[in-house]
Amino acid sequence: MMTEADYYALFEAYQHGELAAPARTDLERRLSSDPVLAQRYADFADLTSTLSSYGQRLSTRRKLRAIQADLDAEQAVKLTVDDEVLETGNPQMPQLHISRTEQKLREFWHGHRATMMVAASVAVLAVFTTLLGLEWWKARQQPTQYGYTVLRRDVDRIKRTQRVMNKAINQIGALPAAINPGKFSGTGFALTSDGYIVTSYHVIQGADSLLIEGRDRQRYRAEPVFSDVAHDLAILRIKDRNFSGFGRLPYSFKRGTAELGEKIYTLGYPREDQVYNDGSLSARTGFEGDSAFYQISIPVNPGNSGGPLLDDRGNLIGIISGRQMDVQSAAFATKSSYLMKLVDSLSSMNSVQPYNLPRTNQLAGSSRPQQIRKLQDYVFVVKVYE
Amino acid sequence: MAKATASYTDDEFVAAIRRGDDRALAQLYRLHLPMVSHYVLQNSGTEDEAKDVYQEGIMVFYEKVRDGSLELSCQIKTYLYAVCRRLWLKRLTEKTRFGGRLDDHEPYLETGAEADLLEAEERDRRFATMGEALERLGEPCRSLLEGFYLLDKSMQQLTADFGYTNADNAKNQKYKCLVRLKKLFFTHYKEEESF
Numbered sequence: 165m166m167t168e169a170d171y172y173a174l175f176e177a178y179q180h181g182e183l184a185a186p187a188r189t190d191l192e193r194r195l196s197s198d199p200v201l202a203q204r205y206a207d208f209a210d211l212t213s214t215l216s217s218y219g220q221r222l223s224t225r226r227k228l229r230a231i232q233a234d235l236d237a238e239q240a241v242k243l244t245v246d247d248e249v250l251e252t253g254n255p256q257m258p259q260l261h262i263s264r265t266e267q268k269l270r271e272f273w274h275g276h277r278a279t280m281m282v283a284a285s286v287a288v289l290a291v292f293t294t295l296l297g298l299e300w301w302k303a304r305q306q307p308t309q310y311g312y313t314v315l316r317r318d319v320d321r322i323k324r325t326q327r328v329m330n331k332a333i334n335q336i337g338a339l340p341a342a343i344n345p346g347k348f349s350g351t352g353f354a355l356t357s358d359g360y361i362v363t364s365y366h367v368i369q370g371a372d373s374l375l376i377e378g379r380d381r382q383r384y385r386a387e388p389v390f391s392d393v394a395h396d397l398a399i400l401r402i403k404d405r406n407f408s409g410f411g412r413l414p415y416s417f418k419r420g421t422a423e424l425g426e427k428i429y430t431l432g433y434p435r436e437d438q439v440y441n442d443g444s445l446s447a448r449t450g451f452e453g454d455s456a457f458y459q460i461s462i463p464v465n466p467g468n469s470g471g472p473l474l475d476d477r478g479n480l481i482g483i484i485s486g487r488q489m490d491v492q493s494a495a496f497a498t499k500s501s502y503l504m505k506l507v508d509s510l511s512s513m514n515s516v517q518p519y520n521l522p523r524t525n526q527l528a529g530s531s532r533p534q535q536i537r538k539l540q541d542y543v544f545v546v547k548v549y550e
Numbered sequence: 551m552a553k554a555t556a557s558y559t560d561d562e563f564v565a566a567i568r569r570g571d572d573r574a575l576a577q578l579y580r581l582h583l584p585m586v587s588h589y590v591l592q593n594s595g596t597e598d599e600a601k602d603v604y605q606e607g608i609m610v611f612y613e614k615v616r617d618g619s620l621e622l623s624c625q626i627k628t629y630l631y632a633v634c635r636r637l638w639l640k641r642l643t644e645k646t647r648f649g650g651r652l653d654d655h656e657p658y659l660e661t662g663a664e665a666d667l668l669e670a671e672e673r674d675r676r677f678a679t680m681g682e683a684l685e686r687l688g689e690p691c692r693s694l695l696e697g698f699y700l701l702d703k704s705m706q707q708l709t710a711d712f713g714y715t716n717a718d719n720a721k722n723q724k725y726k727c728l729v730r731l732k733k734l735f736f737t738h739y740k741e742e743e744s745f
Contacts, residue, residue, distance in 0.1 A: 168729045169722065169725035169726045169728075169729055170725075172725040172728050172729065173721065173722070173725050176725075207732055207736065208728075208732070211728065211731065211732050211735060211736075212699070212728075214676060214677075214680055214735075215680065215695065215699040215700070215731075216699050216700075217673075217677075218677050218680045218681070218699075218700065219696075219699050219700035219701070219702070220613075220616070221609070221613070221677055222700060223700075224609060224612055224613070225605070225609065227572060227575065228575075228579065228605045228608055228609065229605070231575070231576045231579045231580070232579070232601055232605065234576070235579075235580055235583070271596060274591075274594040275594050277594070
């Protein structure tokens with residue numbers, strides 16, 4: 165019995181032609197008749213040929229490596245002869261001499277070009293989306309009041325003055341619109357017939373001297389008697405010697421709270437002339453729920469501050485104080501009850517010159533123009549010099 | 551042109567390489583290296599990768615020539631370009647999930663390189679299996695077979711190297727080793743084929 169190794173010896177001898185003629189014909193006959201043996205031979209041939217071509221492959225690879233090494237060495241010593249390359253008709257590739265760092269950068273750029281492009285476009289997209297989104301969101305937040313862009317210039321100006329008023333409400337800001345620098349004006353009205361005047365605290369805030377001017381251009385110098393910062397109230401007294409009193413005041417002061425929806429009006433000096441405005445009482449509390457103020461729907465302007473607020477029957481119910489910037493026609497007025505409390509406490513403290521508040525109301529029952537005609541002489545401009 | 555080295559035409563190259571002329575191979579090698587390395591560098595490869603790809607491409611060409619089975623329907627240059635292009639594409643696909651297109655600076659022609667490459671791949675696989683089988687064969691069989699088949703040493707020399715008493719002993723050992731190698735190689739190769 166022959167082992168497989170023995171067969172291999174036989175096959176090798178056969179391949180190399182070392183078998184004697186009879187043995188060879190015998191083997192060939194057996195190969196053609198015995199499929200198992202034929203398979204064995206095929207495997208053997210396959211194996212040996214693979215082995216030898218594998219050997220060739222390895223040697224070729226060594227050869228190529230050697231060639232490449234030669235080339236590298238040549239390049240290293242810069243011995244490359246150019247015309248040898250030219251001779252074989254090879255187009256010369258342009259050789260760039262670049263530094264090591266640049267080489268690295270180039271490789272990096274080559275490798276990550278696509279990724280970086282994508283990243284950059286995502287970044288750009290994100291930035292613009294954010295900007296546009298913010299813009300859109302802001303536009304949504306704008307109150308409808310500013311819908312017309314054509315109005316914007318005006319609105320901007322109004323906003324500026326509104327900001328001033330708003331500050332005034334919080335008792336930190338300066339005063340309403342000034343005619344010339346260093347001089348402010350507001351409105352005031354008579355508290356008693358003997359020279360007490362009421363205005364808003366923020367009108368006289370920081371004042372050096374005060375001038376009261378009536379409709380008839382009559383001027384009086386005045387001095388502050390008392391200020392109530394929290395309720396934005398100030399009481400002035402005329403100190404001119406030739407002042408002889410206002411005469412009988414036509415209105416009276418309401419001590420209680422006025423009703424919602426009451427028709428109300430005011431007189432003031434938002435400009436050089438007296439201006440009348442009316443509206444109604446819209447809330448019992450003022451800015452941010454301050455219970456010392458009313459909210460009123462009278463269009464007021466800088467300069468109206470300190471003006472009297474009267475109801476239909478001629479009762480004085482409040483003192484104009486300011487308005488809210490971002491809400492449409494929301495103005496605020498100090499409640500007259502707070503003025504009354506202030507006057508009461510002042511008169512109990514100080515008896516030098518008593519407060520003779522008017523007790524009767526001459527306006528009730530008369531028409532609005534008649535009321536105003538009676539009222540107009542008791543409303544003054546308060547001019548402030550710093 | 552002043553250089554004395556004979557410049558070969560394509561046909562002369564093929565003939566010389568078939569004869570086993572290593573100088574012709576070396577010349578062919580350096581002739582087309584710039585083209586391929588330029589191509590690879592253009593397509594986000596490095597110098598070393600270019601060399602690897604080029605060597606593989608030359609190998610495909612060389613083995614076909616030695617085999618006598620090469621049918622050139624175009625210039626050697628075009629053939630090599632096509633082969634190396636395919637090889638580089640394959641490598642890129644393996645390296646990253648490469649989705650982009652390659653920048654060609656020569657129109658890609660139908661050169662028959664595709665078919666040759668398939669063949670070469672099959673051969674590569676075979677050689678890889680063989681290499682593995684040899685690794686697993688263990689000593690002294692491995693050295694013996696490598697000496698005989700890969701390094702073309704004579705039986706006498708091997709007998710001396712491995713300290714066998716005579717050439718017949720060495721031969722018998724060799725056959726036994728072959729049988730073992732056959733088992734390793736074929737079981738492995740068949741296994742892989744069934745995938």
